[in-house]
Amino acid sequence: MSTEARKPPAQIALKIRRVLGGKTGWNGIAVQFAFAAILGWIAYEIVSNARTNLENQHIAAGFGFLRNNAGFDVNQTLISYTGSDTFLRVFMVGLLNTLIVSVVGIVFATTIGFIVALCRLSPNWLLSRIGELYVEIIRNLPLLFQILFWYLAVLAALPNPRQSISLLGIFFVSNRGLVVPSPIAESGFEAFLAVLALGIVASLALRFYARRALFQRGHLIRIWPYVLGLLFWLPLLTMLVFGPPFSFELPQLKGFNFAGGSRIIPEFVALALALSTYTAAFIAEIVRAGILSVHSGQMEAGASLGLSRGTTLRLIVVPQAMRVIVPPLTNQYLNLTKNSSLAVAIGYPDLVSVFAGTSLSQTGQAIEIIAMTMGVYLLISLITSAVMSIYGWRISRSLGA
Amino acid sequence: MSDITSSAFIREDLVAERPAPVKTTGFIGLVRTRLFNSPTNILLTIAGALLLWFTIVPSVKFLVVDAVWSGNDRTSCLAETAGFAVGACWPYIQAKLPQLIYGFYPEAERWRVNLTLVLAVVLLLPLLIPRLPAKGFNAGLFFFAFPMVAFFLLHGGGLGGFGLSWTAGLLQLFDDSIIGAGQAVLSLSKSSSIGPLLWVVGNLILLVGTAIYWLIYPLTWLRDQLQGTGQSVWTDFAITAVVVTLIAFFLGGGVRAGWRALASSIAAFVAVAIIIKLMGLDHGGLPIVQTNLWGGLLVTLVVSVTGIVTSLPIGIVLALGRRSTIPLIRIFSIAFIEFWRGVPLITVLFFATYMLPLFLPGNFTVDGLVRALIGISLFTGAYQAENVRGGLAAIPRGQGEAAAALGLSWWKMTSLIVLPQALRHVIPNLVNSFISLFKDTSLVSIVALFDLLGSLRASFSDPKWSTPSTAFTGFAFAGIIYFIFCFGMSRYSLFVEHRLNAHRRN
Numbered sequence: 001m002s003t004e005a006r007k008p009p010a011q012i013a014l015k016i017r018r019v020l021g022g023k024t025g026w027n028g029i030a031v032q033f034a035f036a037a038i039l040g041w042i043a044y045e046i047v048s049n050a051r052t053n054l055e056n057q058h059i060a061a062g063f064g065f066l067r068n069n070a071g072f073d074v075n076q077t078l079i080s081y082t083g084s085d086t087f088l089r090v091f092m093v094g095l096l097n098t099l100i101v102s103v104v105g106i107v108f109a110t111t112i113g114f115i116v117a118l119c120r121l122s123p124n125w126l127l128s129r130i131g132e133l134y135v136e137i138i139r140n141l142p143l144l145f146q147i148l149f150w151y152l153a154v155l156a157a158l159p160n161p162r163q164s165i166s167l168l169g170i171f172f173v174s175n176r177g178l179v180v181p182s183p184i185a186e187s188g189f190e191a192f193l194a195v196l197a198l199g200i201v202a203s204l205a206l207r208f209y210a211r212r213a214l215f216q217r218g219h220l221i222r223i224w225p226y227v228l229g230l231l232f233w234l235p236l237l238t239m240l241v242f243g244p245p246f247s248f249e250l251p252q253l254k255g256f257n258f259a260g261g262s263r264i265i266p267e268f269v270a271l272a273l274a275l276s277t278y279t280a281a282f283i284a285e286i287v288r289a290g291i292l293s294v295h296s297g298q299m300e301a302g303a304s305l306g307l308s309r310g311t312t313l314r315l316i317v318v319p320q321a322m323r324v325i326v327p328p329l330t331n332q333y334l335n336l337t338k339n340s341s342l343a344v345a346i347g348y349p350d351l352v353s354v355f356a357g358t359s360l361s362q363t364g365q366a367i368e369i370i371a372m373t374m375g376v377y378l379l380i381s382l383i384t385s386a387v388m389s390i391y392g393w394r395i396s397r398s399l400g401a
Numbered sequence: 402m403s404d405i406t407s408s409a410f411i412r413e414d415l416v417a418e419r420p421a422p423v424k425t426t427g428f429i430g431l432v433r434t435r436l437f438n439s440p441t442n443i444l445l446t447i448a449g450a451l452l453l454w455f456t457i458v459p460s461v462k463f464l465v466v467d468a469v470w471s472g473n474d475r476t477s478c479l480a481e482t483a484g485f486a487v488g489a490c491w492p493y494i495q496a497k498l499p500q501l502i503y504g505f506y507p508e509a510e511r512w513r514v515n516l517t518l519v520l521a522v523v524l525l526l527p528l529l530i531p532r533l534p535a536k537g538f539n540a541g542l543f544f545f546a547f548p549m550v551a552f553f554l555l556h557g558g559g560l561g562g563f564g565l566s567w568t569a570g571l572l573q574l575f576d577d578s579i580i581g582a583g584q585a586v587l588s589l590s591k592s593s594s595i596g597p598l599l600w601v602v603g604n605l606i607l608l609v610g611t612a613i614y615w616l617i618y619p620l621t622w623l624r625d626q627l628q629g630t631g632q633s634v635w636t637d638f639a640i641t642a643v644v645v646t647l648i649a650f651f652l653g654g655g656v657r658a659g660w661r662a663l664a665s666s667i668a669a670f671v672a673v674a675i676i677i678k679l680m681g682l683d684h685g686g687l688p689i690v691q692t693n694l695w696g697g698l699l700v701t702l703v704v705s706v707t708g709i710v711t712s713l714p715i716g717i718v719l720a721l722g723r724r725s726t727i728p729l730i731r732i733f734s735i736a737f738i739e740f741w742r743g744v745p746l747i748t749v750l751f752f753a754t755y756m757l758p759l760f761l762p763g764n765f766t767v768d769g770l771v772r773a774l775i776g777i778s779l780f781t782g783a784y785q786a787e788n789v790r791g792g793l794a795a796i797p798r799g800q801g802e803a804a805a806a807l808g809l810s811w812w813k814m815t816s817l818i819v820l821p822q823a824l825r826h827v828i829p830n831l832v833n834s835f836i837s838l839f840k841d842t843s844l845v846s847i848v849a850l851f852d853l854l855g856s857l858r859a860s861f862s863d864p865k866w867s868t869p870s871t872a873f874t875g876f877a878f879a880g881i882i883y884f885i886f887c888f889g890m891s892r893y894s895l896f897v898e899h900r901l902n903a904h905r906r907n
Contacts, residue, residue: 032729039733044582046760053759124442125435126449140887141880142840144847145854149880152861153872338745345847356751366755374744374752381743 050367057364065363066091072358074349076265087359094351095376101271101350102337108276109336110329113283120288131284138281144342146278151270151346172251178269181248182262188238192245195238199230206230267348271340279336283329290325291317323395327388334384338377351376463488463870464877478868489874493866501856501878504696510557513687514699517554520547521706529893531900544710550676555695555703559686560634560677562627564641569624572617576610583607634683642670692770696851698882700770704777704842704852709835711778716785717824721815723790734786741783746841749776754848773845781838788830792823828901832894836887843883853879 017026054061066088073083078096081089119131138146156175159165164174172179206223213219239245294317302312343350344357356373360366424430436446467488469478476482478490494501503511524543527533553559583606590599623640627633646666653662680686695703722734741749753776754769761767767775796819804814824831846855857875860866 028727031727035727035729035733041578041582045578048581048585049762050759122445123435124445124449125431126446126453130449130452136888137884140836140884140891142843142854142883144843145876145879145883148854148858149876152858153876156872157869341745341747342844342847344747352745352747352751356748360751360755366759370748370752370756374748377745377748378740378743382739 059364061365061367063368065365065368068363070359070362072362074354076268076349087355087363090359091351091355091372094349094354097348097354098337098340098343098350098352101268101275101343101348102333102340104272105275105279105336105340106333108272109279109283109332112276112280114287116280116284117287117291120284121291135281135284138278139285143274143278143339144345147270147274147342147346150274151267155266155270170248170250175266176263177266178264179251180262180264181250183246184249185246186244188242189245191242192235192238196231196235199234203227203230265348267343267346270346271343271348275336275339278339279332282332282335286325286328286332287321290321293324294320326391330384330388334381337380341377463873465489475864475866475868475871478866478870487868487870489877490866490868490870491874493860493868493871493874494878496866497856497860497863497875500860501697501853503699504851504856505694506690506696506699507694510688510690513554513557513690517551518702520550520554521702531897544713546672546676548707548710550680551703551706553680553682553686555690555699556692557687557689559682559684562624563634563637564645565620565637566624566627566633569617569620572613573621576613576617579606579613580610583610632683634677638670638674638677642667642674646670692768695770697856698853700845700850700852700855701839701842703770704774704845705835705839707774708777708781708838708842711774712781712785712834712838713831715778715782716787716789717820719782719786720789720793723786724793738783738786741780742787746777746780746844747847749780750844750848752776769848770850773848773850777838777841777845781834781841784834784837785831788827788834789823791830792825792827793819795826796822825901829894829898832890832897836890836894839886839890840883853882 017029051061067086069084070087070090071083074081074090074093076097077093078100079089079093081093116131116134119127120135122128122131158173158175161172161174161176164172164179166172170181203223203226206226210221210223213221298316298320299312302316303309307315340350341352344353347353351373356369360369363369423433425434435442437443465488467486468491469483469487469489470491472478472490472492475490475493477492478487480487499508499511503514506514524539524547528536528539528543533539583603586599586603586606590596590603624637627637630636646663649662649666650659653659677683719734719738722730723738725731725734750773753772757772757775758767800818800822801814804818809817842852843854845852846858851859857879861872861875
């Protein structure tokens with residue numbers, strides 16, 4: 001008579017069922033096969049149709065066209081580009097233009113958004129109404145409408161370069177764009193840059209050290225005088241020793257246009273303006289909701305500990321509000337980047353405009369070009385969501401949940 | 402004891418009235434407590450007032466005071482003719498109004514657009530007022546019947562057949578594609594290293610295709626017979642009505658409980674018959690107006706209403722798929738949703754305009770408006786899926802478990818217990834999505850469709866009305882229209898949210 005436990009029955013079939021069909025078993029497997037068959041059929045139809053259509057239109061599939069000469073000009077390039085460069089270069093130019101307008105838009109949108117949020121939260125009745133008015137008007141008008149409004153109505157109504165509006169004699173605003181002084185590197189440039197980098201690194205190290213001292217040993221170290229010295233006085237000293245790091249080339253009106261200085265094209269101005277004011281309205285609502293989400297007892301508790309209003313805000317309210325603010329804020333940054341593709345409506349040479357627009361109409365390689373364009377945006381949003389899930393994981397860990 | 406009485410204090414006259422406390426209510430109170438209560442606030446108030454002064458006053462001046470209200474062409478809106486710095490040029494809007502609303506829709510046919518708009522309002526308003534009854538019936542009318550009627554009203558044209566012909570055509574298309582795939586595999590088998598295997602697979606597919614061909618042969622034969630007769634639409638309609646009604650009767654419970662299904666099916670078919678007769682769909686219908694003539698507010702509304710009507714079912718299906726326990730369906734739904742949410746709408750429209758035609762059979766051309774609609778529906782559907790998923794997540798597990806304990810199937814559990822509660826939870830989010838969809842419809846102007854914004858932009862280039870204030874006037878007009886729609890929807894969403902949270906208010 002054996003006393004050892006009976007072996008469990010072989011569960012190979014069960015395991016296969018689990019792997020293939022999830023929790024639903026054989027039914028699920030059947031559904032999956034049917035679904036896979038339908039997907040396969042659709043994919044087959046798409047591929048075979050695309051192949052016949054491309055043959056009929058005499059278009060060679062593949063990415064070989066990227067090495068061909070583009071043969072058209074782009075009116076804003078961050079890297080050197082001429083008409084005889086390849087389509088791959090066009091892609092890079094467009095991508096960089098998208099990124100630069102997004103970064104500028106994000107900076108301004110955040111600034112305006114926080115200001116409007118503060119207005120809306122202000123105890124001052126008039127200011128909070130103005131903030132509300134701003135948010136309601138901006139949020140209820142389409143972004144494309146706003147872009148076209150800035151571009152076709154406001155910027156087009158500006159005077160021509162000869163009568164351009166001068167700000168302090170160094171900035172000139174006209175319907176051809178904004179002309180600003182362009183910096184030119186001088187002899188002291190490298191030394192200045194090196195010292196500045198050194199200052200930033202040293203300040204970060206100092207801050208790291210001070211935080212550790214505060215959290216581990218309870219020593220409060222006042223670091224801001226050192227940081228000020230590192231970031232301001234030290235570069236100033238370098239400037240005195242090695243000479244000025246750069247000089248400015250002032251724009252001058254010659255004939256019908258400006259010589260010298262650099263010109264920011266009106267398309268860029270209109271797009272950045274519309275993107276930042278539009279996204280700012282959403283950011284303002286996010287920030288307001290974040291700050292309101294912190295329980296008022298936190299502020300009172302801080303006050304009862306003897307902290308000043310500013311310190312309570314900085315150490316207690318804002319860190320808690322940031323947890324609520326950051327995820328939707330990132331989402332808005334992502335939206336802004338995606339919305340920058342509306343540039344195509346006013347001809348700002350972003351990725352969609354020069355690549356999915358001009359290059360597509362020149363080569364006819366619709367599948368490759370649109371796939372590449374979509375891929376870029378998809379990559380940006382996947383990276384952002386990956387970073388955000390790490391952030392969410394850290395937050396939930398720090399909350400002990 | 403006596404010293405107590407002597408020290409006792411008894412007041413012999415009334416206390417003098419104290420001055421009233423500072424008033425903190427009403428207008429004066431508001432000014433005191435929220436505008437001028439501290440030096441900083443006084444400064445901020447002044448700054449705010451200045452800001453308003455420099456924005457509101459010029460706007461009002463431009464729109465009303467300095468505006469020109471009548472005229473025939475640009476000369477009446479020039480400062481030289483008017484004698485003052487001219488503000489808004491309203492005659493320009495009056496002249497362009499038909500174009501901004503109807504596009505190039507033929508003038509004689511514009512009553513159709515108006516009728517469609519009236520129908521939409523009549524069906525939509527009772528749906529939006531929570532107190533009115535028959536929401537399900539009303540929603541059915543708006544989401545199913547109205548799009549069909551609107552299509553035949555706006556586009557025109559008639560029916561060539563009905564349910565039977567469509568089913569036969571669809572099945573035939575499906576079968577042709579299977580046979581085509583089989584032949585492709587067979588031709589591959591000649592030049593491949595796994596030739597024999599491919600040969601077997603190809604012949605199997607061909608066999609399935611042939612079997613389906615003979616299976617659907619009665620249907621196609623019947624259709625060909627019908628096409629020969631003069632009254633093909635009505636015969637087809639009658640056959641479809643009988644078949645569908647019988648199916649509904651037996652699926653609804655047969656003799657025991659199917660009478661309700663039978664009655665509603667008959668009622669639906671009678672209604673369809675009346676519509677067909679009224680609009681003359683059996684003999685050509687209304688004259689066809691090609692979609693490239695559509696424009697203005699009409700296109701904006703068509704795109705947004707179609708987007709709203711189609712994106713919700715797509716969203717529900719994708720949300721359910723994302724929560725499915727079947728791995729392949731879940732993975733597909735996640736990939737589908739994340740893909741559309743990760744790309745900008747404008748690339749989706751480019752995709753729909755340039756890439757979609759390549760994916761369809763060569764003899765199959767899709768109208769430009771329909772292409773944009775497909776792109777927008779898929780795009781919005783992915784966003785709606787995330788909204789619906791939020792609602793599904795908010796339903797406690799116990800609801801589904803209770804339904805399962807009662808013996809309901811998955812379909813009944815989802816459609817009767819889970820979805821109604823989930824959708825009610827997310828109405829505000831759905832409406833917010835509709836607002837952004839309405840705003841996003843302006844993007845179709847980039848792919849050569851003339852919606853409100855596109856028509857406006859086109860009207861700027863008319864030399865007859867080119868004045869310095871034309872652009873500002875046009876933007877003011879379009880902005881007011883967009884604002885009214887979006888603001889109205891957002892207020893409605895707040896109203897619904899307030900109503901839904903009634904139990905949570907204190």
